[in-house]
Amino acid sequence: MNLDRAETKSEHRRVNRRRVFYIPGYDPIHPRRYRELYRKESVAQADISGYQIGLTAKKAKSGPYGWHVQAEIEGAEVVSDVEVLVWSDIVRDSMESSIPATYLQLAQTAWTYISTGTLRRLMRLRKGPVIAALYPVGMLLVQALLAVLLVWGLARAVTLVSGLALLSGFFVQLAGLVLGMGAGVALLRWFKKMDGKFFAYYLMHDYAYSAASRGANSPELETRVAEFTTMIASAMKDDSLDEVLVVGHSSGAHVAVSVLSDLIRQGLPAQCPQLSFLSLGQVVPMVSFLPDAYRLRADLRFLSQRKELVWVDVTAPGDGCAFALCDPVSVSGVAPQDKRWPLVFSAAFTQTLSPERWAQLRWRFFRLHFQYLCAFDQPGDYDYFRITAGPMTLKERYKDRKPSQSRIDVAVSKFTSEVPV
Secondary structure (H helix, E strand, O other): OOHHHHHHOOOOOOOOEEEEEEEOOOOOOOOHHHHHHHHHHHHHHHHHHOOEEEEEEOOOOOOOOEEEEEEEEOOEEEEEEEEEOOOHHHHHHHHOOOHHHHHHHHHHHHHHHHHOOHHHHHOOOOHHHHHHHHHHHHHHHHHHHHHHHHHHHHHHHHHHHHHHOOOOOHHHHHHHHHHHHHHHHHHHHHHHHOHHHHOHHHHHHHHHHHHOOOOOOOHHHHHHHHHHHHHHHHHOOOOOOOEEEEEEEOOHHHHHHHHHHHHHHHOOOOOOOEEEEEEEOOOOHHHHOOOOOHHHHHHHHHHOOOOOEEEEEEEOOOOOOOOOOEOHHHHOOOOOOOOOOOEEEEOOHHHHOOHHHHHHHOOOHHHHOOHHHOOOOOOOOOOHHHHHHOOOOHHHHOOOOOOOOOOEOOOOOOOOOOOOO
């Protein structure tokens, strides 16, 4: 492959056409929710920043779910096609666990992270995502404790009432226990039904999914990675495009790392669009620090050296669910001598959101985890809609951007091997 030709094709020219592939995190929602989020927030950002942007239905009927974007930004008209690379069916399948199975997952996941020393290493990075990881454990244990207390309380009440009525004996106690257990089970079922408010089951399944394989990709996910790679490879052959942008959000960031590594290993056309990778709110260490994450660690090292793409990693300390300003390659202990990527900087929520807006959102942790995809009322140099619909490639937009000085770029992971021993 001629790297010089691949690098310079769109280096200095403005983008007229772009294709965006969005890889969501561990999220079972339908991709139309992402379209509605993009539609609503892009209009809000356009009003704030003084540009024009509009969405229409995707023109091609085949392929992934997506939408068509036409924008006039920074004095240029740009067309972008956004597609969502769905793996929510794998997510949903992994979440279809009974209540007892979820508590078994809790024990297995906790054992994996604690016994391997992974949790202790993660705590050296950011406390926020570790607390987020411990939250479902604590919440599920609290729910179980409340159910046990309800069982004990009702059984005790029946015993007391029967004593006042001069009734006693084994069958009375058994009736009280059965009544209490029925109420306890009903309470646990209610908690699960209301998990849209508590997020305990959702997060437990999230962490259990990777912990179950000790960081290795499941066969189902490997199949999906291959499918995503094929889709993006097809876009890279389209000479009408100026940029192919892959966005990996949350857990989707580490999926994107493997997809892009496979894509580049296969070889890119000599004349191809600029290949760009934007990772947002990444939680890579939750997986890469696990013992058997050989594939991910090898892909992180590989991708960090490549000239074929530009990789920008954006997080924010205000996002308690992400490993903010943690260089995913370096902290995983796989940074090579000739490391080029990623460029790590902060979306700086406390500065790019007004005090009033920050006060509204600062305790809405899951909403803040999606702020990267939303409008900022005091925007800085990070603007999701300029990146995905504006006239500059990711490379050109951040060519002079310095990495955040407060980033963490030292090796922390206990496990750094890229091949099974």
